[in-house]
Amino acid sequence: MSESRKKVVVFRKLPDDLLERIRAQHDVTVADPRRPDELPRFRAALHDAQGLIGSSFKLTADDLASAPALEVVSSISVGIDNYDLAYLKQRGIVLCHTPGVLTETTADTVFALVIATSRRLVELSALVREGQWTRNIGEELFGWDVHGKTLGVLGFGRIGQAVARRAALGFGMPVLFHDPFDVPVPSELAGRASRAPFEEVLARADIVALTLPLAEETRGLMDADAFSRMKQGAIFVNGSRGAIVQEAALLDALDSGHLRAAGLDVFAVEPLPQDSRLRTHPKVTPLPHIGSATHETRRAMAELATDNLLKTLAGQPPVAAFDLSKV
Numbered sequence: 001m002s003e004s005r006k007k008v009v010v011f012r013k014l015p016d017d018l019l020e021r022i023r024a025q026h027d028v029t030v031a032d033p034r035r036p037d038e039l040p041r042f043r044a045a046l047h048d049a050q051g052l053i054g055s056s057f058k059l060t061a062d063d064l065a066s067a068p069a070l071e072v073v074s075s076i077s078v079g080i081d082n083y084d085l086a087y088l089k090q091r092g093i094v095l096c097h098t099p100g101v102l103t104e105t106t107a108d109t110v111f112a113l114v115i116a117t118s119r120r121l122v123e124l125s126a127l128v129r130e131g132q133w134t135r136n137i138g139e140e141l142f143g144w145d146v147h148g149k150t151l152g153v154l155g156f157g158r159i160g161q162a163v164a165r166r167a168a169l170g171f172g173m174p175v176l177f178h179d180p181f182d183v184p185v186p187s188e189l190a191g192r193a194s195r196a197p198f199e200e201v202l203a204r205a206d207i208v209a210l211t212l213p214l215a216e217e218t219r220g221l222m223d224a225d226a227f228s229r230m231k232q233g234a235i236f237v238n239g240s241r242g243a244i245v246q247e248a249a250l251l252d253a254l255d256s257g258h259l260r261a262a263g264l265d266v267f268a269v270e271p272l273p274q275d276s277r278l279r280t281h282p283k284v285t286p287l288p289h290i291g292s293a294t295h296e297t298r299r300a301m302a303e304l305a306t307d308n309l310l311k312t313l314a315g316q317p318p319v320a321a322f323d324l325s326k327v
């Protein structure tokens with residue numbers, strides 16, 4: 001066996017051919033820590049692992065501490081909120097992720113929620129399915145135009161800009177965005193998108209879309225005060241992370257009639273607990289965290305994560321490492 005073979009733990013399902021690519025170079029343990037029956041094998045495999053590849057599992061500093069030989073964590077996601085960044089930085093472990101390849105698909109999902117909530121698509125489709133379409137619908141079931149409304153984008157990164165392009169270029173929506181980073185307005189959005197302070201985006205937008213990362217500064221950012229600053233009758237859409245939203249405050253804003261509707265792809269606890277009111281609330285369109293969930297995009301993410309893992313283990317620069325120097 002070659003000296004250069006390393007130990008890799010795959011903690012999320014990978015396509016067979018990509019698993020074989022990794023197996024051709026390294027010794028692989030496949031174990032899904034979200035399954036109680038596989039958790040002990042996952043934890044045992046960490047002890048001599050040099051590489052980890054997977055997603056949707058919170059890797060704590062304790063988990064990482066039990067992997068003294070770890071060189072790289074390759075996340076099959078762009079979001080890196082499941083990892084203890086300070087600890088990874090301190091240990092010099094490379095953190096890789098999958099920016100870019102999921103941008104357009106996730107923006108499609110966010111925009112689908114904009115349309116679904118405004119035009120009440122899920123609710124009205126259910127009415128047909130349930131056999132209640134017995135006469136023309138009345139105005140109590142009418143929707144709200146999307147075209148021409150002002151879209152607020154919180155987090156004007158890759159996905160935020162892709163959502164803004166759909167809104168401005170496809171639906172004639174003026175876009176207001178907030179981002180702490182001094183992102184220039186892309187040329188195709190010149191005259192159609194403008195930067196504004198957080199409070200102004202909330203106060204002026206008809207529809208607010210959340211597309212920023214979960215970090216200590218953004219946790220709970222959308223609280224009762226933020227929702228109260230939104231326009232009466234506005235719509236809130238979240239395509240980033242549930243913990244950025246104080247869900248009880250969102251429910252209050254929906255119950256009081258202050259907000260018209262919410263479209264949510266992500267929740268503070270996932271899968272959404274059965275007793276969560278967000279699951280059945282008539283004004284909420286909930287999705288099971290499907291932002292990037294198409295065959296093409298999930299494949300591209302798995303390929304990029306595999307490339308990142310193999311390159312790093314080979315001592316080469318990965319395609320996409322998260323810059324831990326910012327932490």
Ligand SMILES: NC(=O)C1=CN([C@@H]2O[C@H](COP(=O)(O)OP(=O)(O)OC[C@H]3O[C@@H](n4cnc5c(N)ncnc54)[C@H](OP(=O)(O)O)[C@@H]3O)[C@@H](O)[C@H]2O)C=CC1
Pocket residue numbers: 078079080099100102103106154155156157158159160178179180181183211212213214217218239240241265266289290291292
């Ligand atoms: N629903 C889903 O399935 C998916 C969800 N996501 C989520 O979307 C997030 C965004 O992804 P992506 O667009 O690729 O990431 P980017 O880093 O390109 O964009 C995020 C932007 O938000 C900015 N930002 C950070 N903090 C704030 C703040 N307090 N207020 C406003 N803007 C802020 C960032 O600025 P700076 O760079 O200065 O920090 C950055 O410009 C991911 O982190 C992930 O959590 C992603 C894919 C799929």
Ligand SMILES: O=CC(=O)O
Pocket residue numbers: 076077078079080102291292
């Ligand atoms: O939520 C998905 C991601 O890629 O981040």
